[in-house]
């Protein structure tokens with residue numbers, strides 16, 4: 001059994017950045033066979049456990065941009081994460097949904113592996129939630145519905161995502177959100193179950209904590225946590241450390257106090273998602289759509305992308321990264337020392 005646990009990142013203070021009127025809407029039609037050298041790094045959009053995601057353009061063409069995820073091979077090997085990274089590439093390269101960031105091409109060099117993706121310049125939903133504190137019911141409906149569409153697409157292909165949270169939902173130029181970061185995603189075998197202890201601590205389902213084996217229904221659990229965080233700006237299961245958080249999660253959703261302003265239908269859907277027994281959890285797009293919380297929500301308009309999004313990001317051009325928080329610049333790459341095992345593990349990149 002592998003153990004891969006992420007702490008939720010500490011709440012951050014947002015730097016103020018001047019916004020400009022949007023005059024450009026990105027499209028990513030430059031899906032041709034590229035070389036790594038063709039890409040010019042503009043800035044860093046975000047950093048993660050194994051590397052960073054850079055905003056890049058092709059040569060001097062600043063009319064289009066892409067996101068290039070760069071992962072350090074020495075870190076991957078040192079953490080025995082080769083299998084996960086290969087799975088991330090394998091899964092991402094097979095997906096085609098409006099609610100999931102598009103993958104274009106992979107690369108490798110001596111020190112890193114890379115994934116070239118559609119760039120969503122609207123910033124992280126986490127940043128918007130931090131700014132607004134919490135979301136109204138209509139805003140929660142919209143963003144949750146985007147996440148549900150993304151998960152439904154994955155589940156219909158027997159893929160479990162396992163890391164739903166506001167940090168992994170990113171706004172495109174229109175204001176629709178897309179799922180990013182398939183580092184914990186897994187295509188399930190025929191029996192549909194897996195045992196790896198992984199995910200972000202506050203979002204973990206009880207069966208993952210108990211190591212009982214889990215399946216796509218862990219993503220329903222995380223939908224409930226996500227909705228609670230959207231509506232209250234808080235997490236339902238807190239604690240001083242992972243152990244305390246796990247204890248609270250295992251105590252169950254009925255021990256959670258919902259603020260008074262959370263409506264009965266919102267409480268009802270959150271509790272349906274966060275049923276301790278995975279068999280009793282609300283799952284499947286048609287059952288979710290029929291829940292009274294989504295009574296007045298226009299799913300057809302969402303899928304047709306005619307539903308007005310709650311926030312339309314201000315993006316002045318294809319290389320405008322102002323909706324992202326400044327990241328430290330890329331330090332010089334150190335040689336990949338201490339690599340052992342299968343030296344050709346990255347052959348798929």
Ligand SMILES: Nc1ncnc2c1ncn2[C@@H]1O[C@H](COP(=O)(O)OP(=O)(O)OP(=O)(O)O)[C@@H](O)[C@H]1O
Nearest residue numbers: 045046047048049050053067101118119120180181
């Ligand atoms: N397609 C994209 N468009 C714009 N920004 C992106 C894109 N993909 C990732 N980012 C930014 O880069 C950050 C890190 O990306 P991602 O979560 O995929 O990396 P990671 O190394 O797997 O991170 P972690 O270890 O936290 O899971 C994101 O939080 C986001 O801010």
